[in-house]
Amino acid sequence: MAAESVFIHIIISLSILLFSAKIIAELFQRIKQPVVLGELLAGIIVGPYALGGLPLFDGQPLVVLDETIKHIGELAAIVILFIAGLEITPREFLKGGAASFTIGALGVIVPFGVGFMVLSMYGLDSFEILLIATALTATSIAISIQVLTELGRMQSKEARLILGAAIVDDILAIAILSVVVTMVQSGDTSPQIMDIAFLILKILGLFAVLLIGAIFLIPRILHREKLWRSRGSIEGITTAIFFGIAGVAAYVGLSPIVGAFAAGMAVASTKLIKQVEEYAHKLQFIFAPLFFAIIGAQVDLRGVNADVLIIAGIIIAIAISTKLLGCGLPSILFLKDKTKSMRVGIGMISRGEVGLIVAGVGVTSGVLSTDIYTSIIIMVAVTTIITPIWLKKSYKKELVEK
Numbered sequence: 001m002a003a004e005s006v007f008i009h010i011i012i013s014l015s016i017l018l019f020s021a022k023i024i025a026e027l028f029q030r031i032k033q034p035v036v037l038g039e040l041l042a043g044i045i046v047g048p049y050a051l052g053g054l055p056l057f058d059g060q061p062l063v064v065l066d067e068t069i070k071h072i073g074e075l076a077a078i079v080i081l082f083i084a085g086l087e088i089t090p091r092e093f094l095k096g097g098a099a100s101f102t103i104g105a106l107g108v109i110v111p112f113g114v115g116f117m118v119l120s121m122y123g124l125d126s127f128e129i130l131l132i133a134t135a136l137t138a139t140s141i142a143i144s145i146q147v148l149t150e151l152g153r154m155q156s157k158e159a160r161l162i163l164g165a166a167i168v169d170d171i172l173a174i175a176i177l178s179v180v181v182t183m184v185q186s187g188d189t190s191p192q193i194m195d196i197a198f199l200i201l202k203i204l205g206l207f208a209v210l211l212i213g214a215i216f217l218i219p220r221i222l223h224r225e226k227l228w229r230s231r232g233s234i235e236g237i238t239t240a241i242f243f244g245i246a247g248v249a250a251y252v253g254l255s256p257i258v259g260a261f262a263a264g265m266a267v268a269s270t271k272l273i274k275q276v277e278e279y280a281h282k283l284q285f286i287f288a289p290l291f292f293a294i295i296g297a298q299v300d301l302r303g304v305n306a307d308v309l310i311i312a313g314i315i316i317a318i319a320i321s322t323k324l325l326g327c328g329l330p331s332i333l334f335l336k337d338k339t340k341s342m343r344v345g346i347g348m349i350s351r352g353e354v355g356l357i358v359a360g361v362g363v364t365s366g367v368l369s370t371d372i373y374t375s376i377i378i379m380v381a382v383t384t385i386i387t388p389i390w391l392k393k394s395y396k397k398e399l400v401e402k
Contacts, residue, residue, distance in 0.1 A: 005058070006066075013052075013063045014072065014290070017297060020046045021289035034388035036146040039289045043296020044381075052297070065297055074256065075243075076291035080142045081257040082242040083280045085264015086273065087154045088163055090215050099161055099334040103327050104168025107348050110326030111136035112176065115318050122314065127367045130180050135351065135358040135376050136319055137173045140384060141166035141257075144347040146288060147388045151395050158340040161331060162347040167261055169348065171207050171254065175200040177358060206252050210259060214245055214266035222272050234272055235279040242267075299381045303374040312375040316382050323348045343394050350387035355380040 020042040028038030046052045052063025115133035124132070141163065148159045179199055218241060228234050242263035249259025267276050328345020335341050359368065359376040368376070 009057055009060070009064050010066070010068050012057065013065070013069060016046055016052065016063055017043060017069075017293040018286070018290050021293035025289060034147050034392050035150055036143060036288075036292055037385060037388045039292035040296040040384060042289075043293035044299050045296075046293075047297030047299065049297075049300040049302060063297065065294075069294060070298075073291055073294035076287035076294070077142060077257050078243065078246045078260040079280075079283050079287040080145065080291060082246075082260040082264040083284055084141065084145045084163060085261040085266075086268050086277055086280060088160060088265055089268045090211065090265050091269070097164075099331075100164025101168050103161060103165035103331055103334075103344065103348075105172060106326040106330055107139060107165060107169045107323060108137040108172040108176065111318065111322035114322050115315075118314065118318060122311070124372070125367075127183075128369070128372050130183065131358060131367060132315060132372065132376060134173070134176050134180050135355045135379070136315070136322065137169070137176055138351045138355045138358065139166045139169045139173070139323070139348045140350040140355070140387075141170065142288075142291065143350040143384055143387050144391060146292075147391045148347075151392065153395065156340075157335055158331075158343045158347070161334065161344050165327060165344065166348060167258065170258060171203055172200065175203040203254065206249075206254055207258060207262070210245065210249055210252070210254070211262040211265065214259075214262045215269065218263065218266040219270045222267070222270055234275060238267060238272075238276050238279075239283075295384065299377060300374070301378070301381075303370055304378070305371070308371050308374045308378070311372065312378040312382075315375055315379045319351065319379050319383050320349055320386075339394070343391065346387065346390050346394060349383050349390070351380045351383045355383075 021039040024038040024042040024045075025035045026038075028035055028041075044050060046063055048061045048063050048065045053061045056062040057064075112133045115136040116129060119129045119132055144162055144166070145154070148154050148156075148162070153159050221237065221241065222228075222234060228237065242260050245263040246256035246259040249262070250256040267273060270276075324342075324345040326345075327348040328341050328343075331341035331344040332338060335344070355376065359373055359380070
């Protein structure tokens with residue numbers, strides 16, 4: 001009976017999160033603000049650290065945020081990144097390879113380097129500095145994708161550069177997180193540079209193999225008209241494939257969302273793209289608001305004090321400036337346009353779920369103090385909230401002219 005009660009609690013929590021996300025998204029749509037921001041705010045409001053914490057479910061908090069809910073959020077992220085992959089073919093991705101790799105790499109190197117140097121002067125523990133610097137490397141591509149989709153700008157040059165760079169950023173951030181976790185577990189703060197280089201090259205190689213495999217395999221499965229005759233077969237098989245590739249990605253040490261993105265790109269090169277897109281965007285109506293509401297629900301602002309606000313302010317300043325400089329400035333070399341380059345920098349600011357993962361690793365390993373953990377959560381929340389507002393504002397003039 002206890003298991004049934006837990007299941008009911010999860011269902012009710014998902015219902016409240018999704019309903020609230022859609023309601024507040026409607027409100028934001030009417031006041032001409034990014035819908036994704038409303039969905040994030042909904043999660044914060046009805047999450048277990050705010051109204052959802054009221055003991056209205058058999059004396060327990062109304063909204064629960066257990067591992068099952070978080071896993072559902074991760075599944076939603078896989079759907080969002082698969083849909084993002086549908087927007088760009090492998091040929092287009094490789095065409096922007098040099099630009100994407102350069103911007104993505106600098107989007108990791110600059111925040112990590114600046115964060116490490118500044119926080120070292122602040123006098124924090126070496127492992128705490130490493131984990132904060134790692135959190136600063138992250139980019140939550142899902143936030144920017146949702147805003148660019150709302151604005152109808154997913155086909156623009158800067159959107160494609162944001163997409164490609166964010167994927168490279170994600171791969172490299174995962175590599176750095178792997179190194180840092182290994183250091184934390186072994187207690188070694190000075191690993192060999194060759195070991196780090198080898199791990200990063202290994203992860204990049206795994207992504208290349210995964211992408212090539214998806215491009216080779218998926219069209220050969222889907223282009224079987226005589227086999228897939230039942231209604232919904234193509235959609236069902238496609239869903240199975242992108243979840244499967246996401247699972248393979250996770251198994252070999254990559255983020256599952258990287259696998260989903262690779263699957264989306266592979267489907268984009270097939271003649272069934274229109275049919276799959278129509279279906280996938282219907283999935284997005286449910287999974288996108290649920291994902292952002294779950295991300296918002298993880299924001300706990302109860303532990304905020306003066307010390308937390310000071311360190312959070314420093315981390316936020318580093319988080320924003322390093323992405324603008326590390327990603328926006330070099331984008332001018334590829335886009336030849338300051339406004340579009342600025343948008344690339346803005347689009348890379350949000351830390352979202354990846355930043356939360358790093359914070360979670362720090363807490364479970366016992367490395368991060370409560371104050372530092374809360375500071376990272378505030379940084380993630382602030383960057384996640386300001387990105388959609390700032391990105392939409394950067395397009396304001398174009399939208400008015402249109």
